[in-house]
Amino acid sequence: MLYSLDCEFNGFGGELISLALSGEAGELYLCRPHAELDALDLHPWVEENVLPLLDVNGARPVVLPQEAFGRAIQAFLKNDTAPCVIADWPEDLTHLMQCLILSPGQMVRIPDLTLKLMQVSSWPSDLEGAIQHNALWDARALRRALTLNRGEI
Structure with a gap:
């Protein structure tokens, strides 16, 4: 099954803030709790353009400590064999991979996973209610763009 991925993070090379996967079988949208985000030295652009959009109509995240993201991803993908x-x-793929690491030499158990990086323009999107810089809406917009360009996948 195909899933589009988007992450929001604290500026270029910054810490993960939220992660979303959108696929035909469902969606997963994770966000770190305010206590963890408050502890970060947030980039002003992120404070203004990302944080206010973490929880919006049509995109309500599951709020978990970052250390729990890997287990949530594991549970989400458990019934998909490929x-x-x-x-x-x-960076979205980097953040996803980091979430799967539990400790040195230990990772969550997931099915064989294929990653693909594609240069696809997903904005502007024709999705009703779409909100850019929200990880779930961005993952949905990417999924929509991929659907429109199905021959490129």
Whole structure:
């Protein structure tokens, strides 16, 4: 099954704030709790353009400590024998992979996973209610763009 991935993070190379996967079988939208986000030295652009959009109509996150993201991803993918995650930005894949690591030499158990990085323009999106810079809406917009360009997948 194909899943589009988007993450919001604290500026270029910054800490993960939220992560979303959108696929035909369902969606997963995770966000760190305010206590963890408050502890970060947030980039002003992120404070203004990302934080206010974490919990919006049509995109309510599951709020978990970052250390619990891997187990949530594991549970989400458990019934898919061959998940393929597609992203349009390398850092999104980096953050996803970091979430799967539990400790040195230990990772969550997930099915064989294929990752794909594609240069796809997902904005502007024709999705009704779409909100850019919200990880779930961005993952949905990417999924929509991939659907429109199905021949490229």
